[in-house]
Amino acid sequence: MKRRRLIYLVRDVLDTQVLDRKKRAIGKVDGIGLELRDGAPPRVAYFESDAVTAWRRFGRRSGRWAARMASRWRGPGHPYRFPWLRVRELDIDMEIDVDVERTPAFDFERWLREHVVRYLPGGRR
């Protein structure tokens, strides 16, 4: 990031839209992972884009339900965590230096594309 700014984690980062290097949507910042260290201040370890994390914030029961659904239907790579260093821009949205097609955040999109959209008329374009 080019300039020094004061950023509030909850106000400016949490629930912000995350875009990849081609400005395509990856998801939202559903959670923030802080690393607690002995004898040193805590620091931001990663940001998390994961439905289970989001639902856990809504309530304990919904978090458990979401976790159960996720373990049944999802592949590896979740929760999707990306480190601070990948963050390129943080303004209205957060831009990170990845290709969304290579992230597990895209799994659901890819699954729908391959298993449903493909079989509907015009879905192959």
Place this chain on the structure above:
Amino acid sequence: MKRFLGIALGIVTSIGGFLDAGSIATSSQAGAAFGYSLLWALALGTVCVIFLVEMSGRFAIASQHTITDAIRKRFGFPALVVPFALTMLVNLLVLASELGGVCVALELATGIGFQLWAIPVAIALWLLLWVATFDVVEEGTALLGLVTLCFVVAAWKLGAEPAELARALVTPSLPPDERAHYLFLAVSIVGATIAPYLFLFYSSGAIEDDWDKSYLTPNRLIAAGGMLFGALISMAVLVVAALTLKPEGIHVESYEQAALMLLPAFGRWGFWLFIVSLAVACFGAALELSLASAYAMAQTFGWNWGENLRPRKAARFSMAYTVFIALAALIVLTGLNPMKLTLFSMAITAVILPLTAMPFLILMNDRTYMGSHVNSRFSNIVVALIVLVAAVLAIVSIPLEIIGSR
């Protein structure tokens, strides 16, 4: 010059797209049952929606966020879940009403039962969204929707007195009897005029069209002009019903009865004009509503969204509106009276309204999003007042209406 044409197009498409199942059902019932006396509810709803739509555009311009996106960011996921879920539910009911409206129009025209039209119409709706570019679709149906101006022509032909209308617009009143039903209709009219999907959709459109600060005035003109002239058509429906159905003692409980209202003004053409108006208005609203719901989902969960994205490029977004349309078709298939469904979903909309409007108002006053374009105190008061009053009246009148119609 180009900007001027853009504004004109914006206003015209807003007019053509204003009428939907909700306004047709509520206005015709109101006119048939109570004459002009419910015009104030229409005026109230229109004032509120003009404010809300203008704010919606201003919000997108100033913050470069859509409303749903910003609500999540400002209030967090947990706070968004319940309003979001309820809005989705209400949207589904309203979509079923719009779909039902198209199906009823086809039933009136062909004699084939409306339920049998549910699947074909749903498929047509879906196909249009799936393969066509949205711009063409939205503008096309909105321009076709200008046929609804026939109600205005009819009102003029039937000799509506502008002075009487003006008086009714500004004087709220309560009739001596049928009070519960009157209140219920008043609330439904407000719900029909201030559909939340409308102003949520408007902000998405503004972002898509890359509106910047230079669009502040065009936004105001489109919001005011489009909503005002559109509301004139709703008003015309009420007036025509008041002048043709009320004297005959016909209450509108079903679209079959409403179909009679253009006959005195246009003779045989009146029947077909009503059917085409109903079909086009509801179809256009159904398109917008399906997209608005898919937008809401995508912006809540952070998916790719956009009116011109091919299904392959935005699978979750496309499947969202697909599932939505399918569910709405199922509701129509159950054979529920489309007009009753419409009226109730309008009233429920009025109940849900504060859940969306209040967070939105807070955002409109937040300098981190709006910068110097925050709301004036006047705007805040107008919107907050109308929305809260409507919600309270709705909570009171819905149970009373259910009792009354037993």
Place this chain on the structure above:
Amino acid sequence: MRASALLRGRAMNAALRACALALAALVVGGCGPSEADWRSASSWSLTAVAVARAWERGEVPTRYARRALQKAADELAKGPLPEAGAPVDELRQALERGDREAVRQLVSELAAR
């Protein structure tokens, strides 16, 4: 976090109380034909008259008139005066036969009531 849980709890209570009230009102209000039922019946009779007259003038197609009269007859049969459905049904049958004379006569009978 805790505040929102508290609010949700309170909202739930309020909602439950509202539902209980609504249910009670429904039970109480569910007996006997109401004002609204009578108004509805009158409206449907008048609808039948209007539809038949419009058909006579050639302003509406037979398909529509037939269905509208059927609907009116059904609604009247469900209402506080089920016998009112019978003349409307007769009207529909006359209309289906294309019998303009019979329609005209039935309409004036119906309108007189």
